[in-house]
Amino acid sequence: MAPRKRTAASRKTSQSNQPSEPAKFGIQHFFERHLSQASASASTQNPKPDPISDPQSSPKSKSESDLSTTDQVPPPDESKVDDGFSEISPEASKRAPPKRFKFSPGMIIKQSQDDGGDVVTWKVSPVNERLRSLASKHLPRTTRVFAEATEMSGSILQSCSETISESPSTFTMSKLKSWLSSKPDLENNDGLKESQSPFRTPPSLPYSSIALKADVNGGAGLVEHQKDLMTLLDQVKDAIVEESGEEMEESDTMACSLNHTFVQENTKNESTLSMNGLPKQKFSNALPNETYLVLEVSEKHKGEESSCGRHPFKILRLLNEQSGTERALYLYDEWFHSPVAPGNTVNVIGEFNDKGKCIVDCTKNLLIVHPDVLISGTRVASSFTCSRRAVLDERLKVSESSISALIGTLLHQVFQEGLITRLPSKHYLEEHAKQILQKNLESLYACGANEKDILSSLIEVIPQMLAWFTSFMEESENSSIDFGQFEEPKVVSVNETIDIEEMAWAPRYGLKGMIDASLNVRIQSSNGVTHERVLPLEFKTGKGTTGRAAAEHAAQVILYTLLMSERYLKNNIDMGLIYYLRTNQTVGIKVQRSDLVGLVMRRNELASEILKASTAQSFPPMLQSATICTGCRHLNACGIYHKANGGNSASSGLGGIFDNLVNHLTPAHCNFLKLWDRLIDLEAQTIQVTKKEIWRPSSRQEKSAGSISSLVLDTRNDFSVESSGKCDRYIYQFVRQKLELDSDDSSMDILEFSFKRGDCVVLSTESGRIAVATGVIKDISRLHVSVSLSRRLRLPGSELSQERELLGQEMWRIDKDEFTSSYGIMRFNLVQLFFQNSRSLHLRKLIVDLQAPRFESGGLLSQDPAISYVRSEMSLNDDQRRSIHRILAARDYALILGMPGTGKTHTMAHAVKALLIRGASVLLTSFTNSAVDNLLLKLKSENIDFIRIGRIEAVHHEIREHCFSGTNAQSLNEIKQRMESVQVVGVTCLAINHPLLTNKKFDVCIMDEAGQITLPVSLGPLMFASKFVLVGDHYQLPPLVQSTEARENGMGISLFWRLSEAHPNAISALQCQYRMCTGIMELSNSLIYGNRLRCGSTQVALAKLDFCTKRSKHPWLNQILDPDKPAIFVNTDKLPALEERENKAVNNPAEAHMVSQAVADLINRGINEEEVGVITPYNSQATLIKQLLISSVEVHTIDRYQGRDKDCVVVSFVRSTSGDSRANSSLLGDWHRINVVLTRAKKKLIMIGSQKTLSRVPLLKLLIEKIDALGGVVHVTKKDIQYLKMLKKCSQTDAC
């Protein structure tokens, strides 16, 4: 059954653009178009129409005869672009093979990786669009009330207990109105009226009146989505009915069976509840609570017969997806307003009785909606002011540097050092402040701070900190803390600082956070009773110590108590401390149930808003408060999104301010933004799925490419400490527990395939402690993983003396910590493109409006010393000179098409030299660290000075001396001088917001491997330069996009591709290659590059493998190793060599054996194993081949081989079926990938596969025909290989 998540229109667009071959098989066509378009563009400077705003006019949608004509730009057809999925480029879905979708109900969108089949299994998220409760509809008003709290007075806050004490008749529309218009008084001396909860929730309203209203931000389509959702749920329901009909019957009657008896039934267990109405958890290393799928939400009213009115409540029918059992959850009081709908995932903090029922009301239990959306406590707290801002905070990674924020950060570090040291001396802290300053010089540089001023700001508060340490670390009367009106003051003294900056994840509550300090304290009440507690301490250095700020701080601490109770597996963490440095005041926070409920409900609403933003790009409405909005860091982005979603100055509430921010935006701009925002979200969802596996019990038993389980800490050697730049790193080594017992376990290869040095990882225990620490992989082999941590590894709450023993007892799991922040960077790059400033305007014209790039005329350049240098540089060939001239002449941008082996890096190094002669500054960038370092290594060999910015562990060891952290700059002046004098800086695209680059502008940005970088990632570095050069080859692999839907809708289109298609005349091609001999070059030349490639020298053209005289005893091997035949195709059709499938993996054992034979013979005949490589499309085949090889020859997938070359490459195509072929829709259907296969070998290319199966892919058919014409096809028979035991067995049993 096809998924319904895409519209018919989008499917049509996608399918109509799905040729799996390059048009006319290759670049020849591209060059033809290039020439015709170049001549057309010579006659007019009209920009090409933007295929986003006008898909009909995209070049590939025209017939060839149309291409020579000048395009008229039609007005944008908004009916076609409004869905946000207009064709971004004519090639947008070219690579998309036809897919047959198999529908399986589940919670989160997830499609399988292409594993070689043509079946993609989708787990469709029914949470795309959902009903939202009135509470969230009215939230902006609510939050405005809260936000403006400091200016308001005279009204009454409604606490949870007050809500329930009111008669049912008070829950009316008029009550809601008055509640919304109420003005809470938060402005007494303590910031809050203590008897009232600031984290209140709205009174009840009938559900039906709120559910289906659309708002300006995109509520439309809700009903459609809901229909789909309900169909899905029907299917789920049907399945459940089949499995457990009896339970269903009972459940169906549940909604009607509620009465007060039931309420009493549930309150019987009160003794098992903590003071905050949460069940006392049995912490026995249990995994987080099971989650539930909401099958049905119904509304009822208590007291329908009553004369005093109706009292609404909700009943949720829940499905435990792990056990398949059903439950009923009753939501009373304010919980009625929970934003929960069928299809949502929820977690219930409460126990179900033996009838499967549980009540959540103002006295007990909690409902967590979308628990997999982990939201920081800070974010929840700040969302009371503006939930739109909280959503934007979650989505956009904005790099900000301000002196006040920096001082705050540094003060935290000084205070935390004091906590750890326990009663430090003044001198010690002052010295430490100097060290901290030294470690943060880069941040000081970023915000233009003065070293001395900052130091004195730190030193002047040290006496105050010392006084705090004395008060609270040595018991004194000053350590009496007020915990609010419900608690008497208590004397608190700190026994131990357990941790600082402790990262905590609590999927059970859908929360995460970084706790300033985790303390073990002794608390003494006035009656002399003392007890020990673990609690969070928040350290506040800002001005806000009362009113809204204080309420936010209290909220943060309350949520941290939940986090800590999970992390420390303790029930009694219900207190926290806030220390305000500015007022020298320490405030105690005792968690009140009413506050907790309000905060968890806000968290639930925020989770729904964040999910809605990521699935429908729809945000909470604008606050409409000029006072708050003009001081908001997101004002620009907020306004732009508002306009893109159809808002105007009236709906923004900002009048002229709004107009000034967004009046320059055209409909095409808005569509571009919406499209790419959507694509980024689709891609980000794949990471969310991976990330969720860290804490999902259902996934913990499965083998995942993103995790390694069953690891034990190697306690034979203690951890080691290494100095990395200015910080110490702690190195721990883990080994596979089952290694010796199960040494042929193929999952061990996951270690090598999925993880690599420099990967960020999360350490958890198999017993259920999630995210105990995060670190970076330092070293990895089949036998071990070494992880580098920023602090010592310790199980939360464990005694230091037992640390080693306890760590050694645990079974560990390592998960990849995929950077969700990358998507925040991408979104911010994108929205920045639409800001109202000159740099964004320039880029917008070039990238969105596709304005033609400008070039200097030859005359202006004739006297240029840089040109003279290029002319005189003997190591450059004509193509390379032309390309550098093009770069020098570019006023906007230049595109360098670097075909395989054409000396791109060499050319770029000389282009940099030429630019430096001109006095230009250059930013060198690429997506990967290795690509940046590759270029920098070349510059180093040319004695060009540069700075490398990046994590030192991820930088090539020969480049590390160029990193700032490696140079140990001693002063701010030193950094300033260095940054001002250096002309070349190398950095990856995603690290571009490094503090050292905050104020840096460059004349030119050169981006290498640009064909493999997605457009939003590319935008970041371009913002830093006046013009740019993109270097790449879009005929090799495009950007890696994991989401099929994002890929099909254009995310695989790099900026390089977009600009190349729009302005082929901006391309300068490097065509003279120095890698492949003629026979190998001919293949890609005829199939892909339209005979544009040339061998750079006779030596390259005639290169052959240098065999020793020894010959193989097997004739078929002698045939394929014939040095006079550089390209060989070994046809396996006469063998029992069919592909095999295990789960989703596909491999071909017969081919694997043949590859190992060929490799063994190559080495036998004198070829160095380092000069042999094996390529295959599938990981599973690569694993199989590795197991068979006796040498250490490199075996990789095609995707990992891009950018590498070897003298001899052996290829195993794998796909071989007796019936209908699936190869066309598999990885082999992508001609980019085939091009990579054809362009890796220098002297010998041996391809093994089924001619019959592969010939169903037109490009591969042409390839085999071409090789056949050159006499290179070898048909291997059973007789040839009957000496291979495995194949003989297959032949006899016909099992293969």
Ligand code: SF4
């Ligand atoms: S500009 Fe105003 S509405 Fe927009 S996020 Fe900021 S505070 Fe909220």
